[in-house]
Amino acid sequence: MTTPILELRNVNKSFGPIDVLHDISLKVHAGEVLCLLGDNGAGKSTLIKTMAGLFRPSSGSVLMDGKPVEFNGPREAQEMGISTVHQFGGTFPLMSIGRSFFVGVEPTRGFGPFKIYDRKKANQIAVKAVQEFGITRIDDGDRLVGGLSGGERQSLAIARAVHFGARVLILDEPTAALGVKEAAHVLRIVLEARRRGLAVIFITHQVMHAMTVGDHFAVLIRGALAADFKKGEKTREEITDLMAGGEAMAELEAEIESHLKSHEGYSPAA
Amino acid sequence: MSSLSIRSLLRRPEAGALLGLVAVLAFFVVFGSTSFLKPAGIASWLNVAANLGIVAIPVGLLMIAGELDISIGATIPAGALAVAIISGHYSQPIWMGMAGALGLGLVVGLINGILVVRTAVPSLIVTLGTLFAVQGLALGFSVLLTGTTSVALSPAKSGPLVKALFGEFIGGSFQVIICWWLALAAVYIFYVHFSPFGNWIFAMGGDKVSARNAGIPTRRLTIVLFVLSSTSAAFVGMCQAILFNVAQVSAGMTFIFNSIISVVVGGVLLTGGFGSVAGIFFGTVTFAVVNQGIYFTTFDRNWSSLIIGIMLLLAVLMNNTFRNMALAYRPRKK
Numbered sequence: 001m002t003t004p005i006l007e008l009r010n011v012n013k014s015f016g017p018i019d020v021l022h023d024i025s026l027k028v029h030a031g032e033v034l035c036l037l038g039d040n041g042a043g044k045s046t047l048i049k050t051m052a053g054l055f056r057p058s059s060g061s062v063l064m065d066g067k068p069v070e071f072n073g074p075r076e077a078q079e080m081g082i083s084t085v086h087q088f089g090g091t092f093p094l095m096s097i098g099r100s101f102f103v104g105v106e107p108t109r110g111f112g113p114f115k116i117y118d119r120k121k122a123n124q125i126a127v128k129a130v131q132e133f134g135i136t137r138i139d140d141g142d143r144l145v146g147g148l149s150g151g152e153r154q155s156l157a158i159a160r161a162v163h164f165g166a167r168v169l170i171l172d173e174p175t176a177a178l179g180v181k182e183a184a185h186v187l188r189i190v191l192e193a194r195r196r197g198l199a200v201i202f203i204t205h206q207v208m209h210a211m212t213v214g215d216h217f218a219v220l221i222r223g224a225l226a227a228d229f230k231k232g233e234k235t236r237e238e239i240t241d242l243m244a245g246g247e248a249m250a251e252l253e254a255e256i257e258s259h260l261k262s263h264e265g266y267s268p269a270a
Numbered sequence: 271m272s273s274l275s276i277r278s279l280l281r282r283p284e285a286g287a288l289l290g291l292v293a294v295l296a297f298f299v300v301f302g303s304t305s306f307l308k309p310a311g312i313a314s315w316l317n318v319a320a321n322l323g324i325v326a327i328p329v330g331l332l333m334i335a336g337e338l339d340i341s342i343g344a345t346i347p348a349g350a351l352a353v354a355i356i357s358g359h360y361s362q363p364i365w366m367g368m369a370g371a372l373g374l375g376l377v378v379g380l381i382n383g384i385l386v387v388r389t390a391v392p393s394l395i396v397t398l399g400t401l402f403a404v405q406g407l408a409l410g411f412s413v414l415l416t417g418t419t420s421v422a423l424s425p426a427k428s429g430p431l432v433k434a435l436f437g438e439f440i441g442g443s444f445q446v447i448i449c450w451w452l453a454l455a456a457v458y459i460f461y462v463h464f465s466p467f468g469n470w471i472f473a474m475g476g477d478k479v480s481a482r483n484a485g486i487p488t489r490r491l492t493i494v495l496f497v498l499s500s501t502s503a504a505f506v507g508m509c510q511a512i513l514f515n516v517a518q519v520s521a522g523m524t525f526i527f528n529s530i531i532s533v534v535v536g537g538v539l540l541t542g543g544f545g546s547v548a549g550i551f552f553g554t555v556t557f558a559v560v561n562q563g564i565y566f567t568t569f570d571r572n573w574s575s576l577i578i579g580i581m582l583l584l585a586v587l588m589n590n591t592f593r594n595m596a597l598a599y600r601p602r603k604k
Contacts, residue, residue: 100473104473106469
């Protein structure tokens with residue numbers, strides 16, 4: 001068994017008296033997609049932010065390539081190769097594709113106080129990076145990001161992370177706000193990132209999307225890891241049940257069932 | 271070919287301001303007199319534009335970055351009073367007075383910036399607070415130290431060199447501050463549109479959290495921008511005191527609205543993330559032309575506020591249209 005790129009060992013996180021994460025242990029390997037499932041409020045965002053260097057764990061350790069690491073802020077995590085892409089792509093709607101792609105690390109020409117932002121080079125690299133991910137419709141780096149579709153914006157953000165040397169890609173609900181077609185697009189890009197040997201942590205509450213791309217699944221309930229299993233070990237229904245807290249879902253189903261019986265087969269809405 | 275380049279011009283943030291400027295110039299040439307475009311006429315609106323413009327550009331950059339600064343309304347007279355009190359009333363060397371004025375601007379900017387960054391209180395409220403605080407301080411100290419709210423700074427105390435550099439009329443009617451404005455505008459255009467620094471400002475205004483995640487020092491940049499606007503305001507106040515040989519407590523409040531109007535007419539998005547220095551520049555000139563042009567017409571000058579109000583609304587609507595055009599733009603398939 002190879003060493004995982006990123007590993008959490010018994011990580012706890014509390015804000016004052018409120019415990020948000022309890023004893024989380026997770027591993028993700030290169031070329032693997034780890035799906036992090038959980039209902040709203042399960043602690044997914046806190047977990048992501050802990051991995052991305054925004055929060056420090058209250059106890060427990062984060063390991064990269066088997067060595068314990070501590071991040072003083074998101075920039076350090078990024079330099080170690082951990083990139084987070086947020087729901088709306090983390091891109092700037094009123095900036096051009098080229099400028100948005102290179103925010104914070106602008107390519108320049110010239111020297112000293114006369115450094116000039118190299119627009120041509122930025123646009124060229126950005127467009128090439130996005131096209132390599134299969135988005136061939138983007139061919140002009142001067143276009144504004146706000147004019148792209150939701151899926152294209154996500155793809156741009158993922159291409160950007162990969163271009164800047166991400167080894168671990170944290171995708172925070174990338175498909176939540178997208179239509180079916182757009183979501184399929186993003187899922188294809190997730191698979192492309194995996195093919196290139198990245199470790200992908202895919203956060204979602206859409207079980208179907210998770211099952212399409214995931215190799216490994218972790219379900220988070222009220223800040224604790226409720227289940228940790230490999231592809232094919234559980235069915236879709238089982239996962240949905242887990243996410244909703246197991247019993248609650250079964251109860252709901254029973255309720256609907258009895259309702260259907262008492263109304264001679266009509267659904268409650270009818 | 272020519273229609274293509276017009277299209278690409280319209281997608282730029284300064285398109286509205288440029289069209290607006292042409293429109294108001296035409297308006298005042300038609301309804302006013304041609305003396306409006308003779309040197310004395312040009313000086314009248316260029317002087318207004320220069321004084322306003324030096325403050326409007328950094329105020330506009332703050333707006334692009336998603337912040338507001340209205341404390342400039344008090345920092346301008348405070349800067350004027352600082353130089354007049356130190357060098358006029360206490361007869362200290364002029365460079366000390368100038369350092370005092372600019373230092374005051376620096377401190378006000380630091381306070382604004384640090385408060386905004388640390389407290390997350392909207393910058394409108396923070397700078398509203400410092401607006402009144404600085405005004406109170408200026409008034410209080412002026413009366414306490416000099417016994418008056420109008421402090422003289424004689425030309426002898428300024429000295430010929432400082433007079434020539436900061437407070438003189440060139441050709442009898444052009445204030446020397448016009449040169450400063452043009453030079454500063456050029457420097458701003460370089461740093462905002464051609465250096466990485468400018469990219470950070472736009473990113474910050476577009477999405478502050480993403481910008482920080484991308485490694486941009488958003489807090490430091492916010493503080494720098496507030497220091498820039500306050501120091502520019504103090505600079506304008508200082509130049510006015512040196513030019514008119516007197517500093518008054520109540521000489522800056524109109525700058526607050528005037529700078530915001532210039533910036534918005536110049537195509538800057540009020541919520542941040544979009545705009546240009548050239549746009550702010552043209553917006554300022556447009557405002558100054560309307561503000562002064564009324565004197566060259568037979569209209570009563572009270573109508574100028576009406577024109578400015580309508581112009582502002584038209585400019586905002588027009589800029590919205592142009593911005594949507596920019597968003598919808600995609601190159602045509604070859």
